[in-house]
Amino acid sequence: MTQIKNDLFLRACKKEKIERTPIWVMRQAGRYLPEYRAVREKADFLTMCKTPELAAEVTLQPIDLIGVDAAIIFSDILVIPEAMGMTLEMHEGRGPVFPSPIRTENDANSLKNIDPTKDLKYVLDAVSLTKKELNGRVPLIGFSGSPWTLLTYMVEGGGSKNFSNVKKMIFNNPKLAHSILEKLSSAISVYLSAKIEAGANAVQIFDTWGGILSQDDYQEFSLQYVEKIIDNIKRVNEPVIYFPKGVHSNLEKVASCGADVLGLDWTMDLGKVRALVGDKVALQGNMDPTVLYGSEEVIKDRALKTMKSYGNGSGHIFNLGHGILPDVAPANLKTLVNFVKENSTQFHK
Amino acid sequence: MTQIKNDLFLRACKKEKIERTPIWVMRQAGRYLPEYRAVREKADFLTMCKTPELAAEVTLQPIDLIGVDAAIIFSDILVIPEAMGMTLEMHEGRGPVFPSPIRTENDANSLKNIDPTKDLKYVLDAVSLTKKELNGRVPLIGFSGSPWTLLTYMVEGGGSKNFSNVKKMIFNNPKLAHSILEKLSSAISVYLSAKIEAGANAVQIFDTWGGILSQDDYQEFSLQYVEKIIDNIKRVNEPVIYFPKGVHSNLEKVASCGADVLGLDWTMDLGKVRALVGDKVALQGNMDPTVLYGSEEVIKDRALKTMKSYGNGSGHIFNLGHGILPDVAPANLKTLVNFVKENSTQFHK
Helix, strand or coil: CCCCCCCHHHHHHCCCCCCCCCECCCCCCCCCCHHHHHHHHHCCHHHHHHCHHHHHHHHHHHHHHCCCCCEECCCCCCHHHHHCCCCCEEECCCEEECCCCCCCHHHHHCCCCCCHHHHCHHHHHHHHHHHHHHCCCCCEEEEEECHHHHHHHHHHCECCCCCHHHHHHHHHCHHHHHHHHHHHHHHHHHHHHHHHHHCCCEEEEECCCHHHCCHHHHHHHHHHHHHHHHHHCCCCCCCEEEECCCCCCCHHHHCCCCCCEEECCCCCCHHHHHHHHCCCCEEEEEECHHHHHCCHHHHHHHHHHHHHHHCCCCCEEEEECCCCCCCCCHHHHHHHHHHHHHHCHHHHC | CCCCCCCHHHHHHCCCCCCCCCECCCCCCCCCCHHHHHHHHHCCHHHHHHCHHHHHHHHHHHHHHCCCCCEECCCCCCHHHHHCCCCCEEECCCEEECCCCCCCHHHHHCCCCCCHHHHCHHHHHHHHHHHHHHCCCCCEEEEEECHHHHHHHHHHCECCCCCHHHHHHHHHCHHHHHHHHHHHHHHHHHHHHHHHHHCCCEEEEECCCHHHCCHHHHHHHHHHHHHHHHHHCCCCCCCEEEECCCCCCCHHHHCCCCCCEEECCCCCCHHHHHHHHCCCCEEEEEECHHHHHCCHHHHHHHHHHHHHHHCCCCCEEEEECCCCCCCCCHHHHHHHHHHHHHHCHHHHC
């Protein structure tokens, strides 16, 4: 196994003492980079996901071009439902579409259990290849959607405004919802375990839509399955990051889900959450992604505020509070990354 | 002045002792009602807003058909920017569009100060007419968007996913944003005062997009203007409701904004917020609107949970955590309203 040269990210996940705050950003391998768009012109989004060479190429771009402290494998959370048998289409500008959403017991029965080494071999190959090409420069993160977040897409048939269909399911047929969530939890557990086996040094669970649920429903339909997955992932020392976007309540409980790191969106206060959850988890986040539309001065000012908000000591992984937006200038991200690298040492004395 | 026969809503706003919990729901005069759709077939949305007879007709529908404890005047938050000079279009299925959004100082300078008695006379006429036709059965609520929420539409040119343009403005030209927010605050203050003068018994400020801001930005670009407006509204005893949807932090501070009532969305816990803010404000909300997709049993179960969550004593106005959705069966809302009326007495002994 190649020794990782810059392991700041991994040490921050474990709240070990480090020299400076590590930084990576969600969607760092993405459309804001001209080099990404050049690859994307040659292949559609799903082809990129399914071609390990292309996935590895764009995964490495922000390491080479921006200088972030971790790589995250280029992929999509919806590859799992697709592997379970659903037809997945990516529509330019409209986002992902499942033309045959899951609404009934019959639909749900058609979802098959997956063997990631066969059904998602292309992701694992992309992980192995990226790992080789990274050559130990920085750690590699694998990821999945949470069961609840995947369920919303599978039931709605794509993105949604009011999530009417999945809400109808949890209120009118909670048993059906739970049976699919169970199936998804198993799939996600073996998938994330296989990613670690293939070389991922950490995994992140994206719960993008946990925040649309009331507190009791979030516990019942999302958090309990995340806990189960974290308990089931086969890992040695690889940290798990849980990012429950928009979930603001019961954070002490959320922080006890078994994850090493809690991801926070930009509406949270890092310092207050740190005080609340204590030493249980490291925190990742949480600058408003739209700050990157600002001037160099604004970006630096907000970045410093973010670090000050967390305060002194280890356990903070700098990130945005959500994915970087496609129309951000790469130079602005570079400004942020360099600033955090140069100015975070004061918090680690 | 006509005496109001059912003044439960007004007394709950003031936390006075009452016999049962009052209930009304956001967007109760809306598309879920076949009687509303019948009116809507004869006139487009803005024509309905601008024709006092039609606005009054649909405002009264849920009073007659559903039996809610308050009426809310049928209108739209975007009539203010329109009155300030912006062209407003309502696109079926796509929502409101401002074809010429406000992005520059020049754009902002074109916004005129409004005199509601002239520029929004049709709203005031609708209020007076509705008031007359209500004949004191229940109180009438007037409303406005918050300055920040109006600004998002004015700068984005309509609804938005990432709010990129308005965020660019607050980060790159905060002075410009503040100057428009000032202008909006004055307009909203005189508008809500005029609505009260015309007969509104209470007013609600909708801050639908306060929750997309970080905590400091929310304070700077939204809350401080809401405080100013509440301070400026000319009223005798008419309560002010502030509904900062998606704002989860610093609720003690939010509760001190001067409003009599704080509206909460369904991701909040009524009981916890009550414990946090104490006697400062009454609370309005907050059942997940999608619960109305559920069976009678589910609706009753969740309604009881909502009331239990608030607990005993006055100061709770039952409402949904957001507007009722267009595809909800009116019978389901009626089930909710009747259940709350019949089963809330136990909390007021």
